Amino acid sequence: MNAPRLDGQVPAHEAVYRALRAQILDGALAPGASLTLRGVAEGLGVSMTPAREAVRRLVAERALMMTDTGRVQVPLPDAAALDELFRARSLLEPELALRALPRADKALIADLRALDDRVEDRLAAGDAGGYVRANNAFHAALYARAQAPALMALVESVWLQTSPVMRRVYGRIGTGALVDYHEAALDALAARDAAALASAIRSDVEQGAALVREATA
């Protein structure tokens, strides 16, 4: 109805964006599901205009897909696309970790340990959605310390594309015997061992990739 607010309020299109984004990251929107602008708008109590903007923004980030007739749906990446996405993660995420390393103090490591505990907890509980969310939170907290918004934006776009699939995979596999590369990363962080840190993060990503490959085979 009006112009942007500098107070705590966020514009309607931003609220819609965040709501949809959260649903995608949590896997609440299943891959392949389709959305309608009117449905999104009414579901969040706004008009079509902000709903359209939020959807288009997510389409630009590849978190949603539009058919050539304008229909919106959650993408269902095939094996080749997943390979690309995990490859991008394994190239970009170690870089972010490395940039975070020099700024990592004891407080950050403690925070990360707490986040990793939650990851382990969700894993043990067999809560696939909670696991994916906690795992994202762990990585996000580490990379935030890198102070690299441009790189972070690239990685987040990839996460938006892989998260729905990850949720499915962990939901199906349950939680097999996973190597805990988070611990290794935290140790490397504490020891300021750059090579070990990069290696741990790369292994963590590649373990996820292998799991997905296996589950979709």
Next chain:
Amino acid sequence: MNAPRLDGQVPAHEAVYRALRAQILDGALAPGASLTLRGVAEGLGVSMTPAREAVRRLVAERALMMTDTGRVQVPLPDAAALDELFRARSLLEPELALRALPRADKALIADLRALDDRVEDRLAAGDAGGYVRANNAFHAALYARAQAPALMALVESVWLQTSPVMRRVYGRIGTGALVDYHEAALDALAARDAAALASAIRSDVEQGAALVREATA
């Protein structure tokens, strides 16, 4: 006015998007310049609605920026941001080149040689805009052969952010003594030498980074 067309027509918001995108890639929109939705809309003979969608899409791709009050402007990346962006390129582009390698036939290499001739030509002519455009075309043609749309989308987002700066840099520097890594890449492609190809592309990107660093110092 109506729904999407399956014929040759593109929706208005798509046309606006392409027009703005081309202007950004060519450096026709200077970094720091500001746009208004009404200005964009009137400039292209459409209403505000499709103009808004196109602008928001470019903002999502980080090709444009919005202030916290909703004003739109062409970003002016600082040294730290440029470092991130070129680092992303040097990580992602060799991967795309490697994926293109197995599919690279003589016809592609010939096409790339022709594109590279144009790059050299624009460089010799001191045409900064034309050089950036031709250089992008060369890389795009190579990476297209990788058949990796998800990776390509990431790289294109980065190009949208670096291109305006590149244009400035080449315009100012003129065209100093540049090592021709394109030739090296083409030779590696012809010889099916993966390591040499990745190295050539990485060097090409890093030469650009060094040039920008030098010019903005």
Next chain:
DNA sequence: TGGCGCGGATTGTGATCACAAAGTGGCGCG
């Protein structure tokens, strides 16, 4: 029984409008 065409319902697109916040320039006061 199975495919096909047609008609209504659904849906995305784009234009227009009202509104409020931010920006802008000039006038007046110190």
Next chain:
DNA sequence: CGCGCCACTTTGTGATCACAATCCGCGCCA
């Protein structure tokens, strides 16, 4: 002469509407 305040203008936001293309299901025909 300089600085701050106020009114006007510009600008983004969101709602609503008309329209056309698509989608979907029912019924008909082979």
